[in-house]
Amino acid sequence: MKSNKYIYGFCLFAAAVFSSCSKDFLTLYPEGNLNEGVFYKSDADYQQALAGAYTSLRDIANNAFWMDEMRSDNATYDYYAKDRGNAARENISTFLDEATNGVTQVRYQAAYTGINRINALLDHLAANTTMSDSLKNQITGEAKALRGHYYFDLVRNFGGVPLYLHETLGYGDAFLPRATADEVYGQVISDLKDAGNLLAPSSFADGQTGRMNKGVVLTELAAVYMQRKDYASALPLLQDVTKMGYTLLTSFGSIFDPANELASKNKEVIFDVQYQSGTTGQSSAFIYRFIPNMPSTKVLLGVSFNVNGYGGWNVPTGNLMAIFEPGDARFDASVGVVEGTIDDKQDFVPTKVVSAVNYTAPAGVTAKYFCKKFYFPPYPNTNQNTDQNWTLYRYGDVLLMLADCLNETGAPGDALPYLNQVRIRAFGNTNHNITVTGQAGLRTAIALERRRELAFENKRWQDLIRTGQAIPVMTAYGVTAKQTYPYMLPQSFTVTQDRLLYPIPQHEIELNSKLTQNSGY
Known part of the structure; x- marks a missing residue:
């Protein structure tokens, strides 16, 4: 301390x-x-x-x-050599x-x-x-x-x-x-249980998504149990959350739009970190971190700011982009492309933002992929000063957590409706529903669906740890990454x-x- x-x-x-x-x-x-x-x-x-x-x-x-x-x-990351x-x-x-x-x-x-x-x-x-x-x-x-x-x-x-x-x-x-870790987890569970007994569910009044309520507590307590692989304890908590009035928004991309941050407009968000633009020191700057390095953001954000050395984070990997199926609206909402050129100072000069769907860079164009989930221009004429909240828990996550718990407790058939709710929203129809019912196959399908649904929402690393896949997955990914990016050191990805x-x-x-x-x- x-x-x-x-x-x-x-x-x-x-x-x-x-x-x-x-x-x-x-x-x-x-x-x-x-x-x-x-x-x-x-x-x-x-x-x-x-x-x-x-x-x-x-x-x-x-x-x-x-x-x-x-x-x-x-x-x-977008490597910036300068x-x-x-x-x-x-x-x-x-x-x-x-x-x-x-x-x-x-x-x-x-x-x-x-x-x-x-x-x-x-x-x-x-x-x-x-x-x-x-x-x-x-x-x-x-x-x-x-x-x-x-x-x-x-x-x-x-x-x-x-x-x-x-x-x-x-x-x-x-x-x-x-x-010990067990002692800390014991305190976490005790605190969340106490809170759950004292707090009421969300009233969906504007501003509630930034405050603790019973829905938040049950969701997080379920996440704690799942991290401990106690799926049986997590299951009834998540089932209770499904009865609290939360719902999926029709449009996946609209979940993250600052225009929809009021609880009355967005019943998918269960808990988010609140930001406020202005002079109070409570603004966010995520999009400035996530766009490529460039000497001026004017083309992308409507306000000029030099993000060389500041931006270029959370860049989508080819590994991630390859898992999205044709017709999945989440891909276009999550991944974007900035086209531009490299000038005589070796700076990237953007010309426009285009869709990443079926994208191939034209001849003579430098294309950089970026995390589009938090991109909603135009932005205020004040650099690094946005209203963008950061979502910690939302209903799409809960549905996939619930599917996971049902599968791990021996009810894979009961898990399918919850898994397919997020796929129906993603594709706009039932033609892409998952039908596999074997526990092992469904476990793989749920993990893949969580990766698509929750990309760039800070869930993937802990999901890999929880499912025991962190070491093999990241070791294999590291081999490819070092072959793809020559600036990565040989000792990288010793996982x-x-x-x-x-x-x-x-x-x-x-x-x-x-x-x-x-x-x-």
């Missing part, structure tokens, strides 16, 4: 307005110098502290695609990352910042005798759901980590040894059991002598 000064001094008093069910709930406003002596007096103080606990979701989402998607065979300052990010993709990697450190610290804010809130809330039971239950439920979420993020990425369950008040509180976890950040080990490093780092 970082020092007591870091995890406590920055943590509790991000003041946010909780007055309506909109993005305003997560909007932070400076309130001067606040401390525990003057805070936690009114109900609004507790609501503001709860809002502050949500902000770590953004810090994690801003970095997660490097660790969750680009670690897999779904995505690679600026090698991004090697640390590239190394995550090629399994050359080390304990000093800044991306993994940011994620680790962000989760603990959120956890310490929640612990302080819960400790103060326990002593409150004036708040109504209904409000106390709501705040407690959301706080415990968030703490469970942050520890789930930590344990599946770093293994056993220190378990902080109360406010950090002194030196002795700040430095704990690592708990071992140790590499299924990321290292504990070296900075944390230097601060806390009780921490030990994961094997292989």
Whole structure:
């Protein structure tokens, strides 16, 4: 852990307005110098502290695609030879990352910042005798759901980590040894169960997709059980989620359109990380990360910005693009092509965006593929400042999780309707429905469908780990990648059991002598 000064001094008093069910709930406003002596007096103080606990979701989402998607065979990077300052990010993709990697450190610290804010809130809330039971239950439920979420993020990425369950008040509180992975998972399950007993399902009021509710909790608890291969425990939770009013949008691409982010317009999104353009520091910039490196984004985004060295991430691999079948609308919604030329400075100068469906580059044209799932131009005339939320759980994912659980618990026939719901949406008809009923064959079909449906949504790497396919799949992919991309080092893609976890950040080990490093780092 970082020092007591870091995890406590920055943590509790991000003041946010909780007055309506909109993005305003997560909007932070400076309130001067606040401390525990003057805070936690009114109900609004507790609501503001709860809002502050949500902000770590953004810090994690801003970095997660490097660790969750680009670690897999779904995505690679647009190599930029003129600026090698991004090697640390590239190394995550090629399994050359080390304990000093800044991306993994940011994620680790962000989760603990959120956890310490929640612990302080819960400790103060326990002593409150004036708040109504209904409000106390709501705040407690959301706080415990968030703490469970942050520890789930930590344990599946770093293994056993220190378990902080109360406010950090002194030196002795700040430095704990690592708990076992089983102990952390036990706390995650306990927190999510408690939250599920306190929270109501979503009302689908605008803004609700950014807040914890019973639907979110049951979905995430099912994901936890599935990660532990306890499919029987996950199954009834997912069945309950199907009864809560969520539904698939008719158009796959519209799921991610910022114009559809209000809960009243999008009943597919169960939980997302909320962003807001403007001057509050809560905007997102995912599309700037995902388009190819280029000296000006004007042609693509409608606003000019030099993304050389900033963009070029989450580039679709040929391996991913090859699995989409003709007529699958998800391909065109997920993968795009930028046509252009290379100028005398060796910069890529784009001319237009075209569909990747049946695409072949014309003679004399340089074509670069990019993640199109988050591309909805035109953009505000303010660089790196968009409203694009990041979806963590949606109903299409739940349907495939449910199909997976039914298949793994011996009911492959019952799994087919849930699997085929997402295929009917993808193709617009029933002509492409899966009919295989054998457990092994259906297991393969579900994994393939998850890859198509959830490409670039940070699911693939953990799916490979959960199904025991990470080492063979990524080893085979690495052989092809090194043959395709000559800039990749020979030692890239040495995928071992140790590499299924990321290292504990070296900075944390230097601060806390009780921490030990994961094997292989």
